[in-house]
Structure formats: structure tokens, C-alpha cells
Amino acid sequence: MTRRKVLLGALLALTVFAAAAFVLPQPAAEVVEAAEADTELERRAVYALLRVAGLAWVTVEWTAALILIYSYVLLTRAFATRAAQKGNAP
């Protein structure tokens, strides 16, 4: 797959997502508001569970970030060692 096709596909997906993000929440919010009065406490309990899930997601993301940072450090050392060995080669 060429780089240009991947970039165009990503831009198209971004445009569709951005349009959906600004159009979809309004009808969804109206449905939630209609159900709100009867299920206030239950809704808050669901929100609490969502925040627990958010905590798990934050953990996953930071773990991935730290793994990537460590990988970058290891790769930098590996390429530097390789360059040094090639420089020392007879």
C-alpha cells in the first residue's frame, strides 16, 4: 500500500469521524435526557463504572507509552552499536 493512499484514507476517515462527532452526540444526548428523570441514581452508577473503565484505559495508555519510550532507547543504542561496529570493521 503506498504512503499516499494510506494518507488519503486516513484523511477521509478523519473527515467522516469529525463530521459524525459533531452531528451524532446531539440526538444521543436528547435520548439520554428523556430517560434521565426516572433513573438518576442508576445513571450516576453507570457513570461511576465508566470512570473506573477510564482508569483502566489511562493505565493501558501510559503502559504503552512507557514501553514505546523504552523501545526507542533500546533501538537508539542498537543502531549506535551497529554503526560503531561497522566503523571498527577492517
Added chain:
Amino acid sequence: MIETIGSLLSEDRYLVLTRIQGTAWTAADFLIVVYLTKCANLFRAHLGKSKHVVPYVVLGLTAPFALFLPVAPGGMAFFRLEAVVTAPHFLLILYLLAANANIVLEGLHGLLRDSSVNSTHAS
């Protein structure tokens, strides 16, 4: 139990927790994209290919929106800010993975081959 949990979490508290978590995972997103780009550029430089610059440009464009996440006025504003910031980041991650998979495999193959040749010479 549900009523107990529900009574402890007011809308204001929920919004504060959402802002904190959203800021935390967005900061991790930035680091993921930066270091994924740096790793890809290491392999690309090693193989004589041009380095990625677009990810840094996109990060620069989304950073101002991310700064408003901790002070988003409400749930809908927070969601829209998150959409503007997070969607380009995830698309960038997909793009970097798709565009560099072969290059990374080729680079790793070269690194492993050279390290096995060097260990053979050393022994």
C-alpha cells in the same frame, strides 16, 4: 449498592474526574505518537528513507485543543475537544503502523543479522 454508588457521584464530581482522566490519556497519546514517530524515523534513516514530519505537524495542531481539556465547561464540550484531539492521533498511529511495517521488519532483520554475524566473529 447501585443507589449508594450513584449517590456518591454528583455531576460536578463526574466532570472533574472525566477532565483528569481525559487529560491523562491525552498526554499518553501525545507520547505514544511522538515515540512511535521517532522509532519509525530511526528505521527509515537507517534504510536511507525520508523521515516522517507530518505527525509532528499534526501534534502541533492538536496541542492547543488539548490544553483546554482540563478546563472544558461541560460534557459535550469535553467530548468534542477529545474528538478533535484523539481522532487525529489514532489515525496517525494507524498510518505510522501501516506505512512502516515493512521498513521496521527490514530494519530489525538487518539488526539481528548483523548482531549474529558479530557474535559469530567474536566466538
